[in-house]
Amino acid sequence: MHDGARGTAAALVSGKMGQPWSGATEGFGQQDDPKRWSGWMTATDAASGERKWQFHAPFPIMGGVTPTGGGLLLFGDMGGNFYAFAAAGGKKLWSTDLGGAIGGGVITYDAGQGQKIAVAAGMTSLIWPTPKINAKVVVLGL
Numbered sequence: 001m002h003d004g005a006r007g008t009a010a011a012l013v014s015g016k017m018g019q020p021w022s023g024a025t026e027g028f029g030q031q032d033d034p035k036r037w038s039g040w041m042t043a044t045d046a047a048s049g050e051r052k053w054q055f056h057a058p059f060p061i062m063g064g065v066t067p068t069g070g071g072l073l074l075f076g077d078m079g080g081n082f083y084a085f086a087a088a089g090g091k092k093l094w095s096t097d098l099g100g101a102i103g104g105g106v107i108t109y110d111a112g113q114g115q116k117i118a119v120a121a122g123m124t125s126l127i128w129p130t131p132k133i134n135a136k137v138v139v140l141g142l
Helices: 003-014
Strands: 039-044 051-057 072-076 081-086 092-097 106-110 115-121 136-141
Touching: 039 072, 051 081, 072 106, 072 115
Parallel strands: none
Antiparallel strands: 039 051, 072 081, 081 092, 106 115, 115 136
16 A cells, blocks of 8 residues: 555544545635635537636536526526526526525426426535525426
8 A cells, every 4th residue: 555545544534423524634725705706607518518608607606507408507606696598698598596505406397387497595514604594495487
């Protein structure tokens, strides 16, 4: 076993059970000041790798991105902003503040009452200094 592997094994053994662990010896590093946060949504052509468009969000984008068959692109940011974009050209069609960090996926479904969008808002984490609120699932209709 080489020295790097021994160090990793020792770090695993010395970790505290039930506590967050990044795998790095220096913890999670230095967190950016939330006043300086931002994020990017980048659309790329899957076949060519060519960048098609970008959107600069006011907060990091940690959650899933959901494209729809109708050409929408749905996603949220860690500031609680939820977006609907035109997938083809990158035009922002609509956005709203859901009141809590969006760090998960977005789903769409139709249970016979018309197309719906569901998204969880209010993600809290030990490593992300987002507001500590009660999480909620928001359901929107198209």
